[in-house]
Structure formats: structure tokens, C-alpha cells
Amino acid sequence: MARYNLRTVIGFEVTRTLTKRRFWIATLIVPVIIGIVVALIAASDTSTDSSISEQKNAKFSFSYTDASGIVNPEVVRAVGGHPASSPSAAIAAVKKGTLDAYFDYPANPVKQDTKVYGVDKGIFDNGQYTSVASEILKISAEAKVGDAKLSSLVQGTAPTTSTTYNSAGQVSGGIGSVIPPLLFLAIFYVVILLLANQMLTSTLEEKENRVTEMILTTLNPTTLIIGKIISLFIVGVVQMVVFALPVVIGYLFFRTSLNLPALDLAHLHLAPWPMVAGALMLIGGFTLFTGTLVAVGAIMPTAKEAGQIFGVMMALIFVPFYAVALIVSDPHALIVQIFTFFPYSAPVTAMLRNGLGSLDPVSAVIVIAEQFILGGIVLRLAVRLFRYGSIEYSRKVSLRTILPARARRDDSAASGAREAA
CATH class of the missing domain: 3.40.190 (D-Maltodextrin-Binding Protein; domain 2)
Known part of the structure; x- marks a missing residue:
């Protein structure tokens, strides 16, 4: 029954999102603009080359x-x-x-x-x-x-060939070994930027429509939250495919006019550990940010109030780029270490260092474990917040309301003892 409910939630959320006109307008407007710009650049370059x-x-x-x-x-x-x-x-x-x-x-x-x-x-x-x-x-x-x-x-047109060796005496992959792991960082940014607002409002919509009590009479809160997260990922994949189409079309049909370099996959070096570590950091970071934004949506009574925290969350994923020069030149600096292990800056910093080859395996394991453990905790917290916040329509949900009953009794007893004293 729980599996059936989960499938029902995913199907409902995906269908509801993909059938909204404003979703497709917001999704298609970017690739349409990109396509127009690509066409204008191609036409301009052709005209310029002809003129020259x-x-x-x-x-x-x-x-x-x-x-x-x-x-x-x-x-x-x-x-x-x-x-x-x-x-x-x-x-x-x-x-x-x-x-x-x-x-x-x-x-x-x-x-x-x-x-x-x-x-x-x-x-x-x-x-x-x-x-x-x-x-x-x-x-x-x-x-x-x-x-x-x-x-x-x-x-200065004489061709050159460069060969470098790593600490093990083997030929290093060069830029070809850096690009594949950094793709996980690019995917992380695309997914978060495209889906963050939907993550935030995924639970707020039901609360603002005053239907959460009815939903929770037939669905387990955990099933509902997990179903929403999976549906968000599916919608994100659809958006990424739509966004990628202008790039693919531009490369296939306008590569010469846009002076784009030829894509030679033979020069890409897929090292197993950086690729596995990058994938795990991507999943862990997605879990943590999704759980946090869903929890914020469960606490706040309206999307307007939730937007204040949303801005802070978005700023956190861009903070590491203020120190990107230091991350590249001195990855062992104190500020870089802080960004590497602080949960909400860790995904970006760690994936960047992982791609550049400056993240050692021990640090990578610590970051991955931190992301998954904290992400799981935040998801459980989001479920409890949604359960208790479903009936709070006019004020924020206090974290004290989700404490276990025993902890609340202990707090009450302690408070009574202080008043008696």
C-alpha cells in the first residue's frame, strides 16, 4: 500500500507540474532566447567574416x-x-x-x-x-x-605536445581528467537553480490551499515528502533536457560559424575514484539541500516568508566562488578547509577540488558521509515539521513542537521546578 501511495504521489506531482502552462513558459523561454542569440551570433559572425x-x-x-x-x-x-x-x-x-x-x-x-x-x-x-x-x-x-x-x-603557429606525470610516475590526464568530474558540479548547479523554488514551495502549496489535513488522513508524511522529492528530480531531468537542446543543436549545426572547438572524447580521462566521489557528492548535496528547503517550506506559513531563508540558501552555494582562486592555488588554506567541510558549502567546494585533483580520499569520504548523514537527518526533520506544521497557517512552526514527548515533559518539569524555586 505504501509503495502504491508513493507511486501515486510521484505521478500526481509530476503530472501536475508538467501540465501547467506557466511551467512550460518558464522552461522554454530560456532555450528559445538562447536559440535566438545563437542564430544572431551565427548570422553576425558569417556577415563579419564575409565583410573582413x-x-x-x-x-x-x-x-x-x-x-x-x-x-x-x-x-x-x-x-x-x-x-x-x-x-x-x-x-x-x-x-x-x-x-x-x-x-x-x-x-x-x-x-x-x-x-x-x-x-x-x-x-x-x-x-x-x-x-x-x-x-x-x-x-x-x-x-x-x-x-x-x-x-x-x-x-606562433608551431604545434606543441605536452606530457606531464603525477606523483606515481604515470602520465596525468591533464585537462581531459578535470572536465568529467567537474560535470557533476555543473549538474548540481543546474538542478539546484532550476528546482530550488519548487523544493521550497512543494509543501507550502498544500498548506496555503488548506488541504494538508485531508492529505495526511490518507498518506504517511514520509511517503508524501519522499514522493515530492523524487518528482522534483524527474521534473528537473525534463528541464535539463529542454535546456540542453539549444546547446546540442548549436554545436551540431552552428559549430563552425560560432567557432566552437571540436569535441574529441578520446582526450577525456575518466578516472574511477574522482567520478564515483563526484557522483556521491552530487547525490548527497542534492539530498541535503532538498531536505533543508522542504523543511523550510514546512516551517513557514507562506512562500513570502520562506523566501527570506531561500535567499540565504542560494547564497551559500555561490560563496565558495569568492575563494575560487585560493581553492585552485592553495587548497590547504584554512578558509578552503572550512568551505570544504561546512555542510552547505561542502558540495560545491568539494566537487571543485575533486575535479582539480586536490581533494584527498579521506577528505572526500568525510564530506560524502557528512552530506548523506546530515541529509538523512534533515529529511526526517522535514517529515516531522510537515506533520506538525500542516495545521499552522498563520505562524511559523516552533522546533519545540517536534521534540519527542519525553523531552517536552522533561522541559516542562524543569520549568516547573524553576518556578517553584
Whole structure:
């Protein structure tokens, strides 16, 4: 019966959420905006590349003077230029409009500016003068070198291969071993940011609608809370798939226009321990934050009051990024250790250190155990808070109301003894 009730809760919560119009509006608006931005960037890049190419290959009348001796006359003739009789005469011709442009190459083009004079053709078309002048100088310099290999070295395009070794003398994975574990951190942020508000209001909605007493007559509070948490995770998966679609489409169809690097999975190194530790930290952190937000929702009578604590909870997952430079450069610093083991900053800090390889196995086990143990405690607390807070519609639930009866009797006895004394 309990299993049937759990399935009923999950089905009801997922169906109720996915059939709401505002859910799909809020979910789809982000990928739609991303898609529009990707399309505009792709169109802009294509137009820009075409414009730059046209400017470099633009044909117009021009003359030049070269004090450096670098410019190759054959290159100039190939693009329709000719030497100027004098700078003043060339500039006068440009002013009259009988010559489109004049390039004055200085004795040292590295330290001195090349002066470009041209007929105004509009703010966008005027860039063709500088592009052609620079291209002439570049091609002439490469011809002066006379060796394709030396030209590549001068331009810094020579390929390099780097190999590093870890403390065990084995080849380290480099950036390819860092990316996979850090994906768990990215998933954690996406899940929490997408679902945090729903976590908070998952129990508040029934309380504000005054139906919690009716629900609890047929459902165990534990079944209800667990069902809501599982349904939140399912809804989060749906949102992540919808959010990922623009990224996948952009990479598959607009990778070249957006200048995105090719995805080579062969360079990714999936080390077993960091991957297992990252997955466990993700689950533990999700459990802790979910239980905490559900407990907050059970305590508060309205979503407005719960929002105050919600802001604090969200701030906690971003606090470690204020010390990210220290986390990377000195992971053993005191503040980094505090962030690593403080429950609500531990998921982010520990997953970041786990990806960077600075989290030792002992610390990882401690963080994982802390997240699961505290997460379980908070979930049990959330269940008790929901049970006692279901009838509190106008004020916060006091933690004293969920203490065991024996503890409350002891407190009352002690209070009576103090009054008698």
C-alpha cells in the first residue's frame, strides 16, 4: 500500500507540474532566447567574416610610400596599387577624390604607425583601407623571410605536445581528467537553480490551499515528502533536457560559424575514484539541500516568508566562488578547509577540488558521509515539521513542537521546578 501511495504521489506531482502552462513558459523561454542569440551570433559572425574577407580583397585605387623597405612592389601591383610620387601629392589626390587611398609605411612599422588616408565611403567600408594596408605589409614580410617554416614560427603557429606525470610516475590526464568530474558540479548547479523554488514551495502549496489535513488522513508524511522529492528530480531531468537542446543543436549545426572547438572524447580521462566521489557528492548535496528547503517550506506559513531563508540558501552555494582562486592555488588554506567541510558549502567546494585533483580520499569520504548523514537527518526533520506544521497557517512552526514527548515533559518539569524555586 505504501509503495502504491508513493507511486501515486510521484505521478500526481509530476503530472501536475508538467501540465501547467506557466511551467512550460518558464522552461522554454530560456532555450528559445538562447536559440535566438545563437542564430544572431551565427548570422553576425558569417556577415563579419564575409565583410573582413571582402575588405582584405577589396579593389580600389591607391598609392604608397615605404620608408621601411619591407613592402614588396609586386604584392602592391597585384592588388592594383602603385608607388606615390610624394606624400603631399598623394594626400592631395585623395582629398580631390581622384585617388581612393594612400598608405604611408614608416621606417619601423613595429613601433611606428602606418598612416592610411582614404576617401570617406562610410563608417563600415572605411575599414577596407586599413585591412588592405596591413595585408600588404604581412605578405611582404613573409616574402622577406623566404621560408614557410620560419614564417610559421614567427607567427606562433608551431604545434606543441605536452606530457606531464603525477606523483606515481604515470602520465596525468591533464585537462581531459578535470572536465568529467567537474560535470557533476555543473549538474548540481543546474538542478539546484532550476528546482530550488519548487523544493521550497512543494509543501507550502498544500498548506496555503488548506488541504494538508485531508492529505495526511490518507498518506504517511514520509511517503508524501519522499514522493515530492523524487518528482522534483524527474521534473528537473525534463528541464535539463529542454535546456540542453539549444546547446546540442548549436554545436551540431552552428559549430563552425560560432567557432566552437571540436569535441574529441578520446582526450577525456575518466578516472574511477574522482567520478564515483563526484557522483556521491552530487547525490548527497542534492539530498541535503532538498531536505533543508522542504523543511523550510514546512516551517513557514507562506512562500513570502520562506523566501527570506531561500535567499540565504542560494547564497551559500555561490560563496565558495569568492575563494575560487585560493581553492585552485592553495587548497590547504584554512578558509578552503572550512568551505570544504561546512555542510552547505561542502558540495560545491568539494566537487571543485575533486575535479582539480586536490581533494584527498579521506577528505572526500568525510564530506560524502557528512552530506548523506546530515541529509538523512534533515529529511526526517522535514517529515516531522510537515506533520506538525500542516495545521499552522498563520505562524511559523516552533522546533519545540517536534521534540519527542519525553523531552517536552522533561522541559516542562524543569520549568516547573524553576518556578517553584
